[in-house]
Amino acid sequence: MQATCRKATIDDVDILHDLIQGYAQQGIMLPRSREVLARQIDTFVVAELGDDVVGCGSxxxxxxxxxxxxxxxxxxxxxxCGIGSKLVDCLIEQAKEQHIPKIMALTYAVGFFERNGFTVVDKEIFPEKVWKDCIHCPKQHACDEIAVLKMLN
Ligand SMILES: CC(C)(COP(=O)(O)OP(=O)(O)OC[C@H]1O[C@@H](n2cnc3c(N)ncnc32)[C@H](O)[C@@H]1OP(=O)(O)O)[C@@H](O)C(=O)NCCC(=O)NCCS
Incomplete structure (x- = not known):
């Protein structure tokens, strides 16, 4: 069965919370409360297989x-199975629709992003990122995630 991607809705908050919480406990994702997820639900997409949500991204x-x-x-x-790549494609389409030319991620899954056309770059080129969210991250002074970037032009 082929996975499909769609925008998340408020009904997805619980499943998003469980999925993200599982990875947050492994230290590979920042946790998001249900309240935050509900507030930011418009920024999320989900992958579905049949009636089951099997992936997400924002x-x-x-x-x-x-x-x-x-x-x-x-x-x-x-x-x-290609579902992560499909979600990345979906997020790239959204960035293009908003005419945003650069898409990045901070990740441990470097090979995955490289397979999807991203290139490893120096984190220092993203000052906005440091000020906007890293201040809330427990790893902010010892960040070992790798920055990857894709130009969308
Ligand atoms: C990373 C992740 C989103 C990839 O999704 P996926 O659906 O498994 O990926 P796809 O099937 O589209 O692509 C698979 C390819 O990416 C590579 N890949 C998957 N996870 C990887 C990882 N952690 N590191 C390096 N490469 C990885 C695979 O080796 C595979 O390449 P291959 O086809 O040459 O074997 C998924 O493994 C995941 O949820 N990981 C845990 C959370 C995470 O690390 N998220 C990224 C945070 S930015």
Whole structure:
């Protein structure tokens, strides 16, 4: 069965919360409360297989020409089937619709993003990111995530 991607709705908050919380507990994603998810639901997309949500991702505006992919995760058991790549394509389409030329992520899954056309870059080129969200991250002074960037022009 082929996964499909759609914009998340308020009915997806619980499943998004569980998916993100699982990865937050492993230290590979920032946690998001249900309240935050509900407030930011318009920034999320989900992947569905039949009636089941099996993945999610979100897009955060970091500046006039830059967005960040966040909270990208696939349910265990459904990885390696192209669903993560499909979600990235969906988020890229949204960035293009908003005429935003640069899309980035901070990640440990470098190979995955490289396969999707991203290039590893120096984190220092993203000052907006540091000020907007990293101040809330427990790893802010010892961040070991890798920055990846894709130009959409
Ligand atoms: C990373 C993730 C989103 C990829 O989704 P997916 O649906 O498994 O990926 P796809 O099937 O579209 O692509 C698979 C390819 O990416 C590569 N890949 C997947 N996860 C990877 C990782 N953690 N590191 C490096 N490469 C990875 C696979 O090796 C595979 O390449 P191959 O086809 O040459 O074997 C998913 O594994 C996941 O949820 N990981 C945990 C959360 C996470 O790390 N999210 C990223 C935060 S920005």
């Amino acid at each position: 897009l955060t505006r970091l500046g006039i020409d830059l967005v960040e992919i966040r909270s990208l995760g696939i349910t265990d058991g459904y990885k390696g």
